[in-house]
Amino acid sequence: MADSRRRVSLKDLAQELGVSIATVSRALRSSPEIGKEMQQRVKDLAQRLNYRPNPFARSLRRESPRVIGVVMPNLVSHYYAAVLDGIEDEAAKAGYSVISANSHEDFAAEARAIDNFISLHVEGIVACLAQDTTDYSHFEELAAMGIPLVFCGRTCLPDRFSSVTANGDEAARQATQHLIDTGSRRIAFIGGPNHLDMVRRRKHGYLEALRDNRIAIDRTLVACDRIDYNVAMKAVGQMLARPDRPDAILAFNDTITFAAFAAIKHMGLSIPDEVALIGFTDDAHAAYVTPRLSAIVDQSHLMGVTACRMLLRNIAGDKAVCREVVPQQLVIRETSAKRRDLL
Template sequence: MKQRRTSLKDLAAELHVSIATVSRALHGSHEVGEEMRKKVQELAKQCNYHPNPFAQSLRKEGPHIIGVVVPNLVTHYFASVLDGIEDYAQQHGFLVFSANSHESCLREVRAIESFLTMHVDGVISCLAQDTIDYSHYEEMERLDVPLVFFTRTCLPDRFSQVVSNGDVAAYEATKHLLDTGSRRVAFLGGPNHIDMVKRRKHGYLEALREAGVPIDRDLVVCGKIEFAETRDKTLQMLQSANPPDAILALNDIVTYAAFDAIKSLNLHIPQDVAIIGFTEDDNAAFVTPSLSAVMDQAHVQGATACELLLRRIQGDRKVYKKVIPMIFKIRKSSDKQACED
């Protein structure tokens, strides 16, 4: 059974007192006796009541609020997703409050708790890379709080989600590398439990299998999505006895860490090491050499996630999965054969 969020009215009805009495008791007013204050506070805790400091002003004069949780707000991708969410929300009379989890599950949980306390109308979220416990989202379901995931998702049978076709894009990118002269293609990913990582790694492996290229486990590197760590792992691969001659990189952080590692060893791109990155960053066209990129339509993803959330807020309980196609832009960093011409 769905359980809606407890209100002051619910507490008042349970105790057979007025809403004003409950409100005063929760605020510790001297106008309410000690015994009643204890009863109200104990019931509020038992019912998981969250005070709503915005509710009165919102009901009278302001727009409603959507909470958004992103893992890393300083990246171009997440900033673009948030921009798409804000554009769509504004058109429909909603404000957007964003929280940066900094890739921390603990901060993600705290952000969700804060949004519940604020009584936001709904939440859009992308999982932090170390989130493997989804109980805070299961609590949102129990409280019947509208929720939509994007990019890194969980509980797909319960909540709508917006994702990209990363498996198809990774397959096409890997095939391009093989078709243009690369032979030992490495995959630089992220934590293996993340669905986005699984999809992109699957596409990469399928392209190798189809081409009859043996899969070398040493070339499949999945770890923390962090610049310094990825750079070090790339350097280790490139300095090994049997290094890769091409790299497919998971996202913008991983891509530029790998790019920097290649450059630091004075290797030539793409002659020595070709590279393709999953990145939304417009800078891909301006690095030297220009970077072949698989690009999310981040703004479209954000707008779509907001559209699904507003549907849910308005009563549509269908669980949707929207797949936004990625765009593959071939530039100079990936084609070894072009450099031979």
């Protein structure tokens, strides 16, 4: 039963009746796709629970600006802020405004954001999965309702939705190869949750480089856990405390990269002579630490632009499921080369 203290949503009606949000939405519109009996059940429940369509949503359907929704895992980070910036720039060119939501890497917050976007009748959505998300039913609801959705960065349901990703596998392979070429041999990979496709791609590239160079894979040098500064710092500290510690680290993203950087410093080890480091992170932060950080840099603004263009094509009626890859760039600075004569 819906909580009487808050506005009743389409989702509340759907849960009460045991049907999809799409069915409720269509029934309230008296769509011929829904039988008369179900239409009446939905309308009766809506009246009993005092369901009121969102007036802002109605205004969006009648008037400009047209609106798309964006949900990102961490809008405080430069990467996701730059992706959002790219989406907003491209949306503005097409006469759209953007409503953004921060999931804070939390599944429940992500699902609420999608539900809110549905209630607001946005014309389409760009999403990047929260690290906690393993249930994709809230995205499947969008497909059932015909609401266009494009994934950016972290993706799921590749047969159902278009996506824009980076070439993380190839970038990780190049970075690992650079570490090998400049003297590292015990190279660790510090990643996020294994169910994220972005983690799997980057770990795959790292492992491929080790195999290509006939370096034995040591599973104790692979730590994939939560994307969290303290969790990553603890994992790196434990590795570095071992007598057979790693002599290089490839870090999955900016949070993990700077946690690894801090852990190496905390252990009193020199970078790169004792432990080399390359991280997937944004170029601005990487250039202003000492030593300056070798980094795998995303074209994050371009990823946002590309995702928005794909979404606008979907909104215009193009139903094709597309996948585009925006390449990353390996920028070599001071933290990665043990033997600078090999550069």
